Amino acid sequence: MEERKELKVTAIKNGTVIDHIPAQSVFQVIHMLGLNECENQILFGTNLESKKYGKKGLIKVNNRYFDHDTVNKIALVAPTATLIEIKNYKVIGKKNIVIPDHVSKFVKCVNPNCITNHEDVITKFKVIDKKDVKLQCRYCEKTTAKDNFTFI
């Protein structure tokens, strides 16, 4: 009951709700979506109670919708997340979050001697392990794992 009340208070008219984010990944998701530099009204919460996941995070962004590529990047740090789109207080769509096969402009390559860390090159990775989230650099072929993610 508590949670439902809280959600109601912060209901948005138009925009996107990203729910069931692992609590420790909320700030990563905010950063990845560039919400730290976004002028729209944003509500977020973390360490909220969730029956299914223990502690979870939640983000609501007013007047913004995200494309598939952006949505799928969320999966790399928050595979359990769900995303709903709202228009006029009504849910108009649910987007499935799927771990992509390839990802670009996402994180830095972990290899300090990689060309992408020395020239203005957009990083591109192949997702070689979807369970543990390991990315292989298109250029130097070194593997960047979740623990080493530095977001661009």
Next chain:
Amino acid sequence: MKNRSLVSISDYTIDEQLKILKLAAEFEKNPRQKILEKYVVASLFFEPSTRTRLSFESAASQLSAKIIGFSEAGSSSVSKGETLKDTILTVSNYSDIIVMRHPREGSAKYADEVAPVPIINAGDGAHQHPTQTLLDMYSIMKTQGRLDNLNITFVGDLKYGRTVHSLVMALCQFNTTFHLVSPTELKLPSYVKQHIKDKNLTYHQYTEMNEVIPLVDILYMTRIQKERFSDPIEYERVKDAYILRLPMLESAKENMKVLHPLPRVNEIDEDVDSSPQAYYFQQARNGVYVRMALLASILGVV
């Protein structure tokens, strides 16, 4: 293989790799041909590597190509802060193919993405050096008459040597049995060993080379650098165990050859040079024929 860049050895299929080796053998028989007279080869060495550069430039010269380029970043616009992209795009205007050596890993792949002309990677940091792998394969094929079913030993620093990693990966296509001789600290990385296992091949690990010499067809020696050891005392303790001396070759098979990517420091005693097993200088010479084959195929004249 016309217009096909060579960034990584896996850019070419086994058949294409073998085609290059076959063509290299043709060039060895008849190295002076004016087939690249109308072409300009750019040789861009963002870090010095005299041996590799001279080998490429000799290959291009013997086929009558014109060569432009630089031998270190300091003597080029790179020292004025030009980006790699701008250098590559500019030089593409002046040449038909670019041979490049660069200290950063992945630089050749990136150059290939931006360049309108084909790229040959002559080494990108610790990542790839595919022409070395091809010349090693050529040397093995030439001395053994085949690449299949051989016993091949690698000695020395197997952990950091990209030459060893690439060659092991390439030889996994040919049912090789691997013998790996190294100090415990410098063993072959597990991802390379996993690759051997994935191909259902076997490898044996040793810390001394004596017992393995009578078993093998190729003895591939590498340098052991002091800086690679966390404990300098450990280096002093083990260094002599990885030096090849002439008497050790008494037990070797007749067809056995000693290879080394050069330059050597002291890991092959000079006495070995005169033995019938010594092949490392010929191996360096083979590099020229392999590079001729690559230039000619990629420029589409053969």
